[in-house]
Every structure is written in structure tokens, then in C-alpha cells.
Amino acid sequence: DIQMTQSPSSLSASVGDRVTITCRASQGISNYLAWFQQKPGKAPKSLIYAASSLQSGVPSKFSGSGSGTDFTLTISSLEPEDIATYYCQQYNSYPLTFGPGTKVDIK
Amino acid sequence: EVQLVESGGGLVQPGGSLRLSCAASGFTFSSYAMSWVRQAPGKGLEWVSAVAGSDGSTYYADSVKGRFTISRDNSKNTLYLQMNSLRAEDTAIYYCANARAINTKCLGNWGQGTLVTVSS
Numbered sequence: 662d663i664q665m666t667q668s669p670s671s672l673s674a675s676v677g678d679r680v681t682i683t684c685r686a687s688q689g690i691s692n693y694l695a696w697f698q699q700k701p702g703k704a705p706k707s708l709i710y711a712a713s714s715l716q717s718g719v720p721s722k723f724s725g726s727g728s729g730t731d732f733t734l735t736i737s738s739l740e741p742e743d744i745a746t747y748y749c750q751q752y753n754s755y756p757l758t759f760g761p762g763t764k765v766d767i768k
Numbered sequence: 769e770v771q772l773v774e775s776g777g778g779l780v781q782p783g784g785s786l787r788l789s790c791a792a793s794g795f796t797f798s799s800y801a802m803s804w805v806r807q808a809p810g811k812g813l814e815w816v817s818a819v820a821g822s823d824g825s826t827y828y829a830d831s832v833k834g835r836f837t838i839s840r841d842n843s844k845n846t847l848y849l850q851m852n853s854l855r856a857e858d859t860a861i862y863y864c865a866n867a868r869a870i871n872t873k874c875l876g877n878w879g880q881g882t883l884v885t886v887s888s
Contacts, residue, residue, distance in 0.1 A: 693874070695875065697813070697875075699813075704863055704880050704881055705805075705813065705863070706878070707868065707875065707876055707877070707878075710868055710874045711874070746812075748812065748813055750813075750815075750875070752873040752874045752875070755818065755827040755873070756815055756827065756830070757815040757873060757875075758815065759813045759814065760812075762813070
């Protein structure tokens with residue numbers, strides 16, 4: 662199975678800050694990488710697929726990059742509504758696997 | 769608009785069974801792979817099972833293999849998860865999710881979830 666790791670596990674940043682979350686796969690997954698946002702008490706929401714493609718309706722302040730084993734999610738300017746836990750997930754092969762999540766809050 | 773509505777959760781004793789349902793609308797259900805993903809209280813996301821849209825092939829996490837069975841009824845646009853031999857560690861919110869496109873495993877839309885509690 663492909664293991665996914667994320668760093669940091671949590672972060673606190675100021676409104677307007679640029680925020681970067683990293684995700685690493687235990688083996689190469691090409692660009693079969695998705696990012697999800699989960700706000701407290703809500704279902705996860707798709708942000709990015711194919712490592713860097715923005716899901717329809719997602720603000721352009723979110724961006725993704727990477728290929729192979731190393732990936733990043735960037736929020737260009739943090740806003741209060743971005744408070745959430747962010748998960749990466751590989752879909753290169755079954756079983757699908759998620760990273761442990763990165764909790765983002767406002768400083 | 770895509771809608772996924774889960775039902776069937778509840779309180780069940782260890783060793784018991786439960787069947788979850790996910791009613792889908794707003795897309796051509798039969799063409800899309802569907803998955804179940806769960807989240808234990810205060811924990812992260814764990815993929816549980818998937819069923820392909822094309823040939824109905826099924827896939828399971830090791831943690832549920834042999835105990836859970838995923839199925840779909842394309843005539844009713846409904847996804848199911850039959851859960852047997854339930855354990856305390858199966859306690860979680862169970863979400864259904866569709867693939868974001870035909871012929872991809874990438875998850876797209878998610879339902880609101882249904883809570884399963886395994887306790888005596």
C-alpha cells in the first residue's frame with residue numbers, strides 16, 4: 662500500500678499570510694494526487710485533483726504542485742474561512758490512502 | 769446538482785450488522801466509481817471500499833476485508849455498504865463519495881455522512 666505523510670500536522674498563521682502544506686507519497690504516484698478541505702463538523706470538499714488542477718468553484722487562492730512523490734498545497738493569502746483540516750490523497754492505486762491531515766488556524 | 773445522501777447509520781452491538789445506503793442524483797450513477805470513506809471521532813479520513821462504474825469490480829481496505837461488502841443498484845441510483853461482524857473500532861462517520869469523472873478513482877462529491885456507533 663502507498664503511505665501518505667503530511668507536514669506540518671498543524672499550523673497557525675495570520676490573515677493574509679501565504680501558507681504551504683507538503684505531502685509525500687511512499688512511492689511514485691505520477692500526478693494522481695488530490696487535496697481535500699474539511700471544516701469542523703462538515704464533510705470533506707474537493708479542492709484540487711491531478712496534483713495541480715483546481716476543482717470547479719474553488720477560489721484561485723488555492724494552488725497545488727508536484728509530481729512523483731512530493732507535493733504541495735498553497736493558500737496564497739489566508740482568510741478566516743480557510744480554517745480547516747487539509748488532507749492529501751493518492752488515487753494512483755487501490756487502496757486509496759489519505760495523509761494524516763494538516764490543521765490550519767488563525768494566529 | 770450532484771447529491772449524495774447517506775442513511776442507515778445507528779447504534780449496534782459488537783458483532784452485529786448494519787447496512788448503509790447512499791442515494792445518488794444529479795449524475796449518471798452507473799458510469800461512475802463510488803467509494804465509502806469513514807472518519808472515527810477526532811481522527812482523519814480512512815478510505816473503506818470502492819466499486820467501479822464500468823464492470824462493478826470491488827475493492828476494500830484490509831481493515832474491513834471479509835466483513836464489509838460494497839454493492840450498487842444502478843436501477844435505483846443507490847450505493848450500499850453491508851457491514852458484518854462490527855467492532856468498536858468501526859465506530860465512525862461513514863461518507864459516500866463519487867468519482868469526479870468517468871474512468872478515474874479520484875473522489876469528487878461527498879455526502880453529509882451517517883454515524884455508526886458500535887457499542888454494548
